[in-house]
Amino acid sequence: MSQRRAIFEEVGDAAPRPDTPRGGMIDARPRGARRAVRTWLWVLFALVVVMIAVGGLTRLTDSGLSITEWAPVTGAIPPLDAEHWQGEFAAYQATPEYQLQNRQMTLDEFKVIYWWEWGHRQLGRVIGLVWAIGFVGFLVARKIPPGWTGRLLLLGALGGAQGAIGWWMVASGLTGDRVDVASYRLATHLGLAFVILGVIAWFALQLSRSEAALMQARRGREAGLMRLAGIMAGLTFLQIILGALVAGIDAGRNYTDWPLMAGGFLPPDPLQIEPLWRNFFENDGLVQFMHRMSGYALLAFGIFAFMRARRSSYRKTRAAWHGILAMLVVQMVLGIVTVMYSAPWHLAILHQLGAVVLWVLVLRGRHQSGYPLSQSVRDA
Structure with a gap:
């Protein structure tokens, strides 16, 4: 039973309880590696900017339809001999772009546009790998700031959706009488790239200051x-x-x-x-x-x-x-x-x-x- 106090007893004379937290939420020390996570986000940001530029060059060089299949894993390996190059070229020769526009193209010319598209897709794989390594590493080390696990997982989901939309875009130019991809699918693909870029930038700005400073x-x-x-x-x-x-x-x-x-x-x-x-x-x-x-x-x-x-x-x-x-x-x-x-x-x-x-x-x-x-x- 607690001891009765006098009406005019000084509150400051009482010893603080050892289990009483000092300070409020705004005074709490920041938890999680905010600076490290922010640096990782800026790396992803830079990679996405490069990806947007490479995607634009792929479009301007008419290279986007040079690879006619979506193979997220095995597609990372380019053709390594003449037989495989001929196979890739034969697949491209069956596309409307080749039939209606590029019938004079040689194998060497095909290799130029192939490398552009392969590089574009390879950069997408690199971005996915950088995200996965960073996310899993911070998660295992328990360095993700409180409340940020779902947000960082969202970035991975958006990246996966971007890959699927990229193939949806490319597929629109592989059949029918088109010599390019559908413009509205291209707009969807680029629009999502800017959404991802904006989300990364916003998250990085949020992590540039502590929760206490933001509040x-x-x-x-x-x-x-x-x-x-x-x-x-x-x-x-x-x-x-x-x-x-x-x-x-x-x-x-x-x-x-x-x-x-x-x-x-x-x-x-x-x-x-x-x-x-x-x-x-x-x-x-x-x-x-x-x-x-x-x-x-x-x-x-x-x-x-x-x-x-x-x-x-x-x-x-x-x-x-x-x-x-x-x-x-x-x-x-x-x-x-x-x-x-x-x-x-x-x-x-x-x-x-x-x-x-x-x-x-x-x-x-x-x-x-x-x-x-x-x-x-x-x-x-």
Whole structure:
């Protein structure tokens, strides 16, 4: 039975109980190897960026249909002798791309496009292996921060889905009368790549600070600015998807005048394909027009959001939005130049990498708006 205390007894005179925890949750020491996990995520991030660039080059060199089967394990071994090379070439010769477009191709020319596609798939295997080794290693060592096991497992699931969608995309060009993959499948494949990239970047940003620091930063959250950043992310993603549709049908190599298209605001015959819905995926004029209009809308909204962000009381938040607006202008100029020069591969890849930079900067701006960094009064 507890001993009765006097009314005016000093509380501080009592000895603390040994089992009483000191401090609250915000004062608890961080658990898990946050820095190591964050480094691993940035490695995955860099590999995915390279994967996006290699995928773009694979598309621009018309190499994506050179491997006609999906063999996640045995496909890692390329042809090692003349017999196997002839077998791969014979399989490619049965595809519509060869029959309708590349009948003059020699075995040596085939090897060039084969190595591009093999390298693209091999890089995907490397990314999967880096994820698996890192995830299992952190899991066995019990170094995953609390609450992060499911999130890191999600990355592996998204990577597996990306491989399956990649084959779904390639399969669309192996039958029928197509000489390329279906543009909407290409857009799905690239879109998921950017989703994976965005998830990795967001997770890495979350792990860059302790849970205690994030909880404290949330007190200064600028909800309105964070919503604007969310809309900005949605518009940026839409522009990326439309860019993939442009790439899927080589629409960037037509209508090279700007700001008009073939001398008019609208391209000629924007709805000539039957049924009507196919024009939004396969009509090169209409697809490029949608990409242009979406770009203008993104720039206008970016300027509006930037003007709102300038009133932020946090210097680093304002700096993050300065970076977004600067990259948005650079990316738009790159897009215009790419179209006016009929999308040469080096400008097309630079434009695609610009989309990566803009996408990550927008996500960083949203994170900065939701978890503003503390600063001195002088910085405000």
